[in-house]
Amino acid sequence: MAGWAEPSLWHCTLHRFLSPLAPFRSRGFLGYWLAGLSANLGWQIQLVGASWLMVEMGGSAQQVALVQTAVALPVMLMSLPGGVMADLVGQRKLIIWAQCFLLVVSFGLAAAAYFQALTPALLLACTFLIGSGRALYYPGWQSMVFEFFSRENVGPALAINSSNLNIARSVGPAIGGAILAASGAFVAFVINGICNLTVILVARRWPKVTATDGLPPESFGSAIMAGLRYMSLSTTLIAVTLRSFVFNIAAISAMALLPLVARDLIGGGPTTLGVMLGSFGVGAIFGSFVTDALRTKVPLERIFAGTHVGFAVATAVLALSSSLAVSLLAGMLGGFCWIITQVLYNYLVQVQSPRWVISRTISIYLTFVFGGNAIGSFVWGWLADSYSTPDSLLVSATVCAASALLALSFRIREPSASGLAPHGTWTPPQPAIDLVARSGPIMTSITYRIRDANTGAFLDAMREKRRNRIRDGGTRWTLSRDILDPMIWTERFKVATWADAQRLHARRTVAGALVNETVRKLHDGAEAPEVHYELIRQPGQSTSVGGFLPHRTP
Numbered sequence: 001m002a003g004w005a006e007p008s009l010w011h012c013t014l015h016r017f018l019s020p021l022a023p024f025r026s027r028g029f030l031g032y033w034l035a036g037l038s039a040n041l042g043w044q045i046q047l048v049g050a051s052w053l054m055v056e057m058g059g060s061a062q063q064v065a066l067v068q069t070a071v072a073l074p075v076m077l078m079s080l081p082g083g084v085m086a087d088l089v090g091q092r093k094l095i096i097w098a099q100c101f102l103l104v105v106s107f108g109l110a111a112a113a114y115f116q117a118l119t120p121a122l123l124l125a126c127t128f129l130i131g132s133g134r135a136l137y138y139p140g141w142q143s144m145v146f147e148f149f150s151r152e153n154v155g156p157a158l159a160i161n162s163s164n165l166n167i168a169r170s171v172g173p174a175i176g177g178a179i180l181a182a183s184g185a186f187v188a189f190v191i192n193g194i195c196n197l198t199v200i201l202v203a204r205r206w207p208k209v210t211a212t213d214g215l216p217p218e219s220f221g222s223a224i225m226a227g228l229r230y231m232s233l234s235t236t237l238i239a240v241t242l243r244s245f246v247f248n249i250a251a252i253s254a255m256a257l258l259p260l261v262a263r264d265l266i267g268g269g270p271t272t273l274g275v276m277l278g279s280f281g282v283g284a285i286f287g288s289f290v291t292d293a294l295r296t297k298v299p300l301e302r303i304f305a306g307t308h309v310g311f312a313v314a315t316a317v318l319a320l321s322s323s324l325a326v327s328l329l330a331g332m333l334g335g336f337c338w339i340i341t342q343v344l345y346n347y348l349v350q351v352q353s354p355r356w357v358i359s360r361t362i363s364i365y366l367t368f369v370f371g372g373n374a375i376g377s378f379v380w381g382w383l384a385d386s387y388s389t390p391d392s393l394l395v396s397a398t399v400c401a402a403s404a405l406l407a408l409s410f411r412i413r414e415p416s417a418s419g420l421a422p423h424g425t426w427t428p429p430q431p432a433i434d435l436v437a438r439s440g441p442i443m444t445s446i447t448y449r450i451r452d453a454n455t456g457a458f459l460d461a462m463r464e465k466r467r468n469r470i471r472d473g474g475t476r477w478t479l480s481r482d483i484l485d486p487m488i489w490t491e492r493f494k495v496a497t498w499a500d501a502q503r504l505h506a507r508r509t510v511a512g513a514l515v516n517e518t519v520r521k522l523h524d525g526a527e528a529p530e531v532h533y534e535l536i537r538q539p540g541q542s543t544s545v546g547g548f549l550p551h552r553t554p
Helices: 002-025 027-056 061-089 091-114 120-147 155-183 185-203 220-232 235-256 258-265 270-297 300-320 324-351 355-386 389-408 452-471 498-506 510-522
Strands: 442-449 475-481 488-495 530-535 548-551
Touching: 002 027, 002 155, 027 061, 027 091, 027 120, 027 155, 027 185, 061 091, 061 120, 061 220, 061 355, 091 120, 091 185, 120 155, 120 324, 120 355, 155 185, 155 270, 155 324, 220 235, 220 355, 220 452, 235 258, 235 300, 235 324, 235 355, 235 389, 258 270, 258 300, 258 389, 270 300, 270 324, 300 324, 300 389, 324 355, 355 389, 442 498, 452 475, 452 488, 452 510, 488 498
Parallel strands: none
Antiparallel strands: 442 488, 442 530, 475 488, 530 548
16 A cells, blocks of 8 residues: 555655646647737737837837837727727727737838838837737737636636736847847837738637627717626725725836846946846746646635735845845745736636626736836836835835735735626517617516515615626616505616616526516515516607506516
8 A cells, every 4th residue: 555655755755746727738728828928928029029119210218218118008998998999899809800900010110120110109109009008908818718618617727827927027128139130120019010920820710709798889989888887886806906906006017127237236247137037937837837726715805915015125125235136036036926926817807797898807907917017117127216215115116015905904815706697698579569679768677575674685685786786787676565565575677778778688697587587585475576568659749659568577
C-alpha cells in the first residue's frame, strides 16, 4: 500500500497545477484565447512603435505622453456604445466589423510610416482610431466567454482569459522593441495588422447566433438607457463598479510613475524600466493562475481586503526602496494583487449580469475602470510634479489601503450564477385588436387577492418585484389597494411598445421567477392573478380606441 502513496501524491500535485488550465480542453475557448493573445500582442507592439516613432519625429514631451491618452480616451468614450452594439447586432458580427476597421487603419498607418508621410498629429489620430476600434469590440469580446462555458463553470475561464493580456504586457514591449531595432516602426504596424487578421479568421469560424424571441431589436438610445437602468438597480453591480473605480484611481500610480521610479529612485534607464514592468507581469501571470482557487476557498471580501492592502504595501515599497531587487519583489507583489482584484471584479460584473445586457454592463464597468485610471494618472502625476515621486506613491498607497474600507458600506454578496439564467419561454396573448411591434404605450395591470395575514409578506415580495420590473424595462410602476375591498391589490407598470412588453417577459430570470412564484402563493384564489394588457389611447387620436387583453400569466 505504501508504494501507491507516492504516485497518488504526484497525481494530486499535478492536478492542482493543471486545473487552472482546464478551460483549454475546449477547442473553441483555446482558439478564442489564442486570438485574444494575438490581438493583445499586436496592440502592445503597436504602442511601442507609436511611442518610439513619436520620439524619432521630434515630438514634444506632451505629444509623447498624448500617445497614452490616445489609447485610454477611446475606452472611456466608446465602451458603452460598443457594449450596446454587441447586444444589438451580436458579439461575433461586431468583433469582425471592428477587426476589419482595425485592419484597414493598421495597414494605412504602416503605409504612411513606410512612405514617411506621418506627422505627430496623424500618428495620434491613427492611434486614437485604433484605440476606438478596440474599445468598440472589447466588451463583446469579454462576454464571449459565456459562449463556451455555463455560468456555473465560467470562473476558471475568466481567470485564465485575463492572463493573455498580462502575458502580452510582459513580453509585448520587448518584442516590439526588438522589431523596432531590427526593422523600424513600419514592420511593427504591419504585424499589428496581421494580428487583427488572425482574430477575423478565428471569429468567422464561430457559429452565428440569431435572436430567438422574434422581436425587432431595440433602438440604440433605448438600449443604452436599458443598460444604465439595469446597472443602477443592481446593488451588487453598483458596489463592484464603485469599489473598482476607487481601487483603479489609487493603484494606477505604480504603473504611471514607474518610469520615474526606475530613473530617479533606482538610478536605471530603459532596461531597468523594462525589467520592472516585467516583474509586474510575472506577478500578474502567477496571480491569474491562483485566482479561481482563491475564489472557491476564501470569502470574496477577505480576498479584496488582502489584495487592496497588498497592493498598497507594494506601492509603499516602491516609494521607499532604492534597491532594484527589492523593487522587483514589490513589483511582483503588486502585479499579483492587481490581477486578482481586477479579475474578480470583472468576474462579478459578468456573473451578475443576464445575457441580454451583459455587454452593456461590462462596457459601463470598463468606462469607470479606465476613467479611474485616467483620473489617477493625472492626480498622481500632478502630486509627483508638485512634491516628489515618493510622496505621490505614499499618498496613493494610503488611499489604496483605505479603499478596502468601502466594504463596510458597499458589501459584495457571493454571486449566485444560476439565479440569472433565463427562465423558460413566455407565450404572449393573442391581441383582439390590430397591434404591431411598435404599437403603444402598453399598460399592464395585475390583480391579486391577498388576505390580511399575508399583507406583510406580500409587500416584501412586491418590493423585489418592483425592482425586477423596472430593471427589465417597465416604467411608472405602482401598487394600489382597493378601498372597497381591501383584499384586492393591483400592480401596474407601463412600457413604450407592444414589443417592449414582450421583451420584458423574455428577460425573466430564474430568480425573478421565484419572486413571482412567492407572490402567486400569497394570492388567494383558485385561478392565477388576472393580467390586463391595455393599449393607451389619447382622446384626440383619430384611430379607434384600444381595449384590453386579459391573460393569466403575470
